[in-house]
Amino acid sequence: MxxxxxxxxxxxxxxxxxxxxxxxxxxxxxxxxxxxxxxxxxxxxxxxxxxxxxxxxxxxxxxxxxxxxxxxxxxxxxxxxxxxxxxxxxxxxxxxxxxxxxxxxxxxxxxxxxxxxxxxxxxxxxxxxxxxxxxxLKSLKEELALNKITEVEGILNGTCNYILTEMFNEELDYEEVLEVAQEMGYAEADSTADVKGYDTLRKLRILGTLAFQGEINENDILLEGISEIIPFDIEQIKKKESTIKLIGEVKELEDGFTALVQPTIIKEDSYFANVNNAFNSVVFRGDNVGELNFYGLGAGMLPTxxxxxxxxxxxxxGSYRKGNPLGKRKLKNLNTKLKNEYYLRISSPNDSIYKSIENISKELLSKKDNIAIITKEIEYLEIVELLSSLGIDNNNYFIARILK
CATH class of the missing domain: 3.40.50.720 (NAD(P)-binding Rossmann-like Domain)
Known part of the structure; x- marks a missing residue:
């Protein structure tokens, strides 16, 4: 027994x-x-x-x-x-x-x-x-014997995915959807870890460290949550025939890695666009096996x-992998080489703010109640530093990277 x-x-x-x-x-x-x-x-x-x-x-x-x-x-x-x-x-x-x-x-x-x-x-x-x-994790550990894993990405938090799905499909406010999510048991009374992205970050740290056989710490991961999203943002994203998901991603780059958890704007016909409500999906790529996709309920009493x-x-x-599954590779954090176009919305705008961000703008979406732009290809931290220098509180802006 x-x-x-x-x-x-x-x-x-x-x-x-x-x-x-x-x-x-x-x-x-x-x-x-x-x-x-x-x-x-x-x-x-x-x-x-x-x-x-x-x-x-x-x-x-x-x-x-x-x-x-x-x-x-x-x-x-x-x-x-x-x-x-x-x-x-x-x-x-x-x-x-x-x-x-x-x-x-x-x-x-x-x-x-x-x-x-x-x-x-x-x-x-x-x-x-x-x-x-x-x-x-079991599948990842098994594939490591035969493959060098070069990328892991996924929708890793059911609460965030449910909120974004409902905001997008039902045109509801963030606070309305969060309240429903809490009533349904998808979100905790204190949902900070979910909506600020910390839950996704922890899961990505575990996945990345296993996959790349080298230590990727929590502070190695660029982090942006979804708590500041508003219906105006959803409206702009829909105009681009796109949707939005909170995606965690680690990629091998040269002798190091890039790692991020960020709201991500993706085309409506892309794979992750069809992962909705409280479902999660994880994709990893190996040099021999190619791309493997995993999909299912990411939380809940019986699935967990x-x-x-x-x-x-x-x-x-006795069928688990014996010994220490973690590798000893020394990996460099190369997030500074990571550049994207971003969607940026700033609430309560003025002409001074607009002039200050004009240099990073590729396309102006709105200049009325909110400034909304598509940036040129730029580092995420450059945007954050610019907003900080302008004294813009993080409650007054929303950033999402754009995948083409």
């Missing part, structure tokens, strides 16, 4: 319990083992829950899991950065395999925890931290729980 210690019984934790109960016979046939959750760590032991649990299975004392000799796999689903890190590190040090969906922990401590797991000859798996139910249990199965069967 395989015994699991589950840390957290929120949305995903509940999904893990439900799938295990529903698919117990099938899992035993597949793995040759009965899989049982032995202990569940929660903050509030007296909280009423939607699922039936065995007596004495819940605990608020992590040591009950850490010191339990029969528990061989710890599934960390707390969603907390520093506490989650401490739980994972302690479990690895005590000889337990780890599965987590905690993208914040994986992104910040990827090298340290991967090294510790390899040193202890244990599993540290985190499929659910990127792309929800999409099996992207499904990815978590996929990792559990791989540990039981």
């Amino acid at each position: 395989i015994r699991i210690g589950l840390l957290g019984l929120g949305t995903v934790g509940t999904g893990v319990v439900e799938i295990l109960e529903k698919r117990q016979e099938e899992l035993k046939f597949l793995t040759g083992e009965e899989i049982k959750i032995k202990k569940i760590l929660v903050k509030d032991i007296n909280k009423k829950r939607k699922i039936q649990l065995e007596e004495n299975i819940i605990t608020y004392d992590y040591d009950e899991i850490l010191n339990h000799e029969d528990i061989s796999i710890v599934v960390e689903l707390t969603g907390d950065l520093e506490q989650g890190y401490r739980y994972i590190k302690a479990a690895l040090e005590s000889g337990k395999n780890i599965v987590t969906a905690n993208k914040a922990v994986v992104s910040k401590y990827l090298e340290e925890l991967s090294s510790l797991a390899a040193k202890k000859d244990l599993a540290f798996l985190y499929e659910a931290s990127v792309g929800g139910g999409i099996p992207i 729980a499904n990815a978590v249990l996929g990792d559990v199965i791989d540990i039981i069967k």
Whole structure:
């Protein structure tokens, strides 16, 4: 029998319990083992829950899991950065395999925890931290044996994709759509990490570091979120027979890489234009396999729980990639070589501001209530520095790169 210690019984934790109960016979046939959750760590032991649990299975004392000799796999689903890190590190040090969906922990401590797991000859798996139910990390690790990966890009956040889809299709304000997304469970009450792009950035950092076999940190990635978009911007984009998505992208360039998370204007007939609502999609390119596309629900109780249990199965069967999956390549950040045309909108404009940005303008779209331009090919940071020098607050402008 395989015994699991589950840390957290929120949305995903509940999904893990439900799938295990529903698919117990099938899992035993597949793995040759009965899989049982032995202990569940929660903050509030007296909280009423939607699922039936065995007596004495819940605990608020992590040591009950850490010191339990029969528990061989710890599934960390707390969603907390520093506490989650401490739980994972302690479990690895005590000889337990780890599965987590905690993208914040994986992104910040990827090298340290991967090294510790390899040193202890244990599993540290985190499929659910990127792309929800999409099996992207396992596929990426497998292809690395045969391919040099040269590019990874994707729509990696369901909340942002839902908001942009609804604004584009239903002509609603950003705040209206965000409120609906929160009611439907697509967005958290505090949606900052999603709409400011941090969630996408963390996922891209994980994907890029694995794909390029060299360290790409969070601060290596150019970042722009979607929170300042307004219906006026959507109107201008539609006139160009285009749509807009928040896209994360890492590309190999010479002996280094470029990395960005930015709202991106794409033609209506392009691949990512058809990825809508809360769906995610990831594309990577290898020198032998060519382009591989992955599509599916990027979040939600059951898709994410499904990815978590996929990792559990791989540990039981011993089918995961052993050792440290991270490479030792030394990569240069070449974002300064990255140039694009950009859509730029500035609210509350005046003649002085327009004259100041005239030099970077290729096409004037509007000069009335908002200044809107298509820039010449230019570095993103040049635009940001210009806006800063003009004293324009980041709440008063919106930037999106344009892909032709």
